Amino acid sequence: MHTYINKLIFGIGLVCFSFTLAVGQNTKVIEIKTKSTSLVYAVDQSSRLIFQHYGKTVDSPENFKQHKAYAKPDTDRDFSYEAYPTFGLGNINEPALAAIHSDGSLNTELAFVSAETNDTQPGITETVITLKDRVYDFTVELYTKAFWNEDVISQWTVVENNEEATVKLNNFASSFLPLKAESYYLTHFYGAWAGEMSVAEEKLENGIKVIECKKGVRTTQTENASFLLSLNHPSLENSGDCYGGALAWSGNYRLAFQVDEWRTLNVISGINPFLSAWSLKAGERLATPEMIYTFSSTGRGQVSRNLHDWGRKYAMVGGTKIHDIVLNSWEGAYFSFDENTLTGMMDDAAEMGIETFVLDDGWFGNKYPRNNDDAGLGDWQTNTKKLPRGLDYLIDYAHSKGLKFGLWIEPEMVNPESELAGNHPEWIVQSADRDKITWRNQLLLDLSNPKVQDFVYNVFDSLLTSHPGIEYVKWDANRHVEQAGSTFLPASEQTHFWISYTHGLYSVYERIREKYPDFVIQDCASGGGRLDYGALKYHNEYWTSDNTDPLSRIFIQYGTTLIYPPVGAASHVSTSPNHQTLRMTPLKFRFDVAMTGRLGMELQPKHIQGDERVFAEEAITNYKQFVRPLVTNGDLFRLKSPYDEGGWASQMYVAKDQTSAVLYAFSLEPHLRGIYPTIKLNGLDAKKKYQIVEINKNGKTRFRGDGQTFSADYLMNVGIELKIADQFDSAVFLLNVVH
Ligand code: GLA
Numbered sequence: 001m002h003t004y005i006n007k008l009i010f011g012i013g014l015v016c017f018s019f020t021l022a023v024g025q026n027t028k029v030i031e032i033k034t035k036s037t038s039l040v041y042a043v044d045q046s047s048r049l050i051f052q053h054y055g056k057t058v059d060s061p062e063n064f065k066q067h068k069a070y071a072k073p074d075t076d077r078d079f080s081y082e083a084y085p086t087f088g089l090g091n092i093n094e095p096a097l098a099a100i101h102s103d104g105s106l107n108t109e110l111a112f113v114s115a116e117t118n119d120t121q122p123g124i125t126e127t128v129i130t131l132k133d134r135v136y137d138f139t140v141e142l143y144t145k146a147f148w149n150e151d152v153i154s155q156w157t158v159v160e161n162n163e164e165a166t167v168k169l170n171n172f173a174s175s176f177l178p179l180k181a182e183s184y185y186l187t188h189f190y191g192a193w194a195g196e197m198s199v200a201e202e203k204l205e206n207g208i209k210v211i212e213c214k215k216g217v218r219t220t221q222t223e224n225a226s227f228l229l230s231l232n233h234p235s236l237e238n239s240g241d242c243y244g245g246a247l248a249w250s251g252n253y254r255l256a257f258q259v260d261e262w263r264t265l266n267v268i269s270g271i272n273p274f275l276s277a278w279s280l281k282a283g284e285r286l287a288t289p290e291m292i293y294t295f296s297s298t299g300r301g302q303v304s305r306n307l308h309d310w311g312r313k314y315a316m317v318g319g320t321k322i323h324d325i326v327l328n329s330w331e332g333a334y335f336s337f338d339e340n341t342l343t344g345m346m347d348d349a350a351e352m353g354i355e356t357f358v359l360d361d362g363w364f365g366n367k368y369p370r371n372n373d374d375a376g377l378g379d380w381q382t383n384t385k386k387l388p389r390g391l392d393y394l395i396d397y398a399h400s401k402g403l404k405f406g407l408w409i410e411p412e413m414v415n416p417e418s419e420l421a422g423n424h425p426e427w428i429v430q431s432a433d434r435d436k437i438t439w440r441n442q443l444l445l446d447l448s449n450p451k452v453q454d455f456v457y458n459v460f461d462s463l464l465t466s467h468p469g470i471e472y473v474k475w476d477a478n479r480h481v482e483q484a485g486s487t488f489l490p491a492s493e494q495t496h497f498w499i500s501y502t503h504g505l506y507s508v509y510e511r512i513r514e515k516y517p518d519f520v521i522q523d524c525a526s527g528g529g530r531l532d533y534g535a536l537k538y539h540n541e542y543w544t545s546d547n548t549d550p551l552s553r554i555f556i557q558y559g560t561t562l563i564y565p566p567v568g569a570a571s572h573v574s575t576s577p578n579h580q581t582l583r584m585t586p587l588k589f590r591f592d593v594a595m596t597g598r599l600g601m602e603l604q605p606k607h608i609q610g611d612e613r614v615f616a617e618e619a620i621t622n623y624k625q626f627v628r629p630l631v632t633n634g635d636l637f638r639l640k641s642p643y644d645e646g647g648w649a650s651q652m653y654v655a656k657d658q659t660s661a662v663l664y665a666f667s668l669e670p671h672l673r674g675i676y677p678t679i680k681l682n683g684l685d686a687k688k689k690y691q692i693v694e695i696n697k698n699g700k701t702r703f704r705g706d707g708q709t710f711s712a713d714y715l716m717n718v719g720i721e722l723k724i725a726d727q728f729d730s731a732v733f734l735l736n737v738v739h
Contacts, residue, residue, distance in 0.1 A: 047111040049083040096173035102165035137162035150310035154290040173270035175291035181231035189224035194547035196528035197559030212254040216481035218529030244303035248533035249289035251502035311565040326600035330360035348605035350401035353620040358406035378420030395469035406472025411459040431485035439479035447504030449488035477525040509538035548574035549581040550593035571597030592730040637682040654683035667729040680719035684712035702731040
């Protein structure tokens with residue numbers, strides 16, 4: 001891996017000016033670059049590492065020697081924005097690091113020691129800047145990985161204690177980013193079960209705005225550890241300076257946005273310090289999770305595309321590969337099934353062109369059968385009453401139909417009514433003699449305990465070893481932590497619980513991926529409750545939401561794909577009226593929406609008959625033949641936001657070589673007669689012509705120019721009017737370059 005090592009020691013390799021430095025000048029400049037961005041730090045005359053710039057590439061780093069950006073020299077002591085502000089150095093803003101040293105001192109003051117950059121693999125450099133306290137043997141290493149082509153950087157820190165005794169870390173952020181503008185607009189995500197990734201944008205005023213999670217496990221069910229920041233105006237699709245940020249961490253997180261007294265925005269991101277003080281013993285190191293950043297001077301559309309490119313390539317499993325079309329049994333059968341129900345579903349799935357059948361909850365537990373969510377969780381043996389011929393019979397049946405077979409598990413959890421809870425009460429997260437609080441009748445296993453890690457790993461490994469025909473796992477997690485406490489951790493380290501849980505989870509994921517590197521795993525936590533780049537690294541896709549209503553999904557998937565790659569967004573056609581919202585929608589609308597992500601179905605397929613069956617089969621064929629490669633590796637261009645006035649939503653995926661594209665348009669409200677949307681396309685090759693052909697027509701043509709050829713500049717600057725007006729009308733078009 002490390003054959004491209006190209007070491008550059010800053011201070012040796014970089015220019016050193018020969019003239020005497022004036023006050024305010026820097027002695028060294030450290031520049032980290034991607035294709036069109038640069039991140040610049042400088043070392044000042046007091047050996048402090050000062051933040052200088054993150055944004056559009058600056059090609060002459062020597063400027064940063066002559067002029068110290070981000071300095072406030074009018075204060076008593078030169079207050080500059082240090083790269084990693086600690087409490088105790090004169091920093092009066094929110095600190096990135098606050099430590100109680102071994103002698104009880106509360107102050108830390110870091111000085112620059114060294115900087116080194118390695119090319120770790122083609123297209124990626126890793127820079128480590130080492131800082132050391134001026135008094136104590138206490139070191140912080142600031143890491144930055146730069147992904148050249150994707151214009152993404154990731155940052156994290158490693159704190160090392162070489163003092164005589166334990167240092168207590170109270171705050172230990174992954175990254176600090178100060179920004180300067182007239183105003184700042186923060187786009188962030190909020191929601192609830194069945195309504196994840198709703199989008200809010202607000203202007204930041206003086207004070208601190210915090211996006212955080214304090215409840216563990218399902219950390220993204222309400223807010224999400226990601227955001228967009230637009231400078232000087234609300235974010236726009238195709239213009240303006242815009243940053244995207246996401247923390248790769250599946251535990252409690254805290255993203256703090258402080259507009260300080262000088263109207264500088266200080267962004268501090270990392271693990272949530274809430275009840276999480278970490279005792280770092282002498283000689284120990286602690287690594288913080290990666291904070292991902294990207295920047296675009298042409299709006300949030302490019303921010304998303306950078307994150308998608310980076311995510312597909314580096315932050316998920318098989319992100320650039322074609323994903324199977326799935327039939328998941330949950331909404332079609334829930335807990336009520338026997339062999340015939342499932343084989344019947346497989347018959348229909350195979351006939352319709354589906355590629356993988358997934359058996360959801362309800363297949364396990366014998367002493368305490370899992371016939372509802374009251375019992376059986378934790379007892380991962382096939383229920384012999386429901387499935388007398390075992391899983392292998394179902395797996396073989398699936399294979400005989402040309403389908404792959406997938407299975408649901410929720411290995412981090414246990415029902416009190418289960419053999420596991422009786423056998424290992426000490427594995428359950430608990431607090432002394434207090435009553436345990438259940439949620440969906442279940443309790444959480446303590447993944448800070450290595451024995452529990454082994455158990456969870458073995459749930460996965462034993463299933464796959466005894467049933468090698470399983471080719472897909474849906475990994476669920478349906479509660480969070482209302483009451484923390486570990487029988488494994490000593491009393492003095494109970495505050496380690498939150499972080500150790502996540503470390504335990506990651507070590508299980510690591511072991512799984514070592515043995516099963518390409519195996520397909522879906523990331524699910526009651527829907528999108530664990531959607532972050534920390535978890536995604538080990539998964540091939542994510543269950544976006546338990547809400548399968550297509551109108552709700554337009555909003556949920558709009559928010560989700562601002563940050564996360566659409567190829568991973570499991571998006572299923574379910575029945576009408578919808579089980580979560582009771583809304584009635586046409587099958588075409590449901591398919592058209594589901595085809596913007598990883599298409600699947602979540603219903604009893606035998607209920608789709610007659611014309612609907614013909615339409616469904618045609619839509620699945622269209623998806624496979626034309627749409628899926630574009631969803632997988634194409635560039636997403638958002639054309640109309642469902643949040644904007646008008647009651648429309650529209651987007652397209654354009655092939656990287658711009659030879660083909662798919663365009664979607666949706667009518668979200670009833671519109672009066674003759675009120676149609678005009679859609680201006682984007683991302684096409686301006687010099688080329690494209691033929692537009694409507695698919696999934698269902699007997700109707702929604703564009704007067706269907707089948708015609710248009711120049712890209714016409715499509716992008718004049719736009720096309722689509723005849724969709726009724727609520728839940730929709731249209732999908734393929735575009736192909738005509739030579
Ligand atoms: C969670 C998941 C659903 C389904 C059920 C099964 O809610 O998000 O998709 O798997 O659990 O209990």
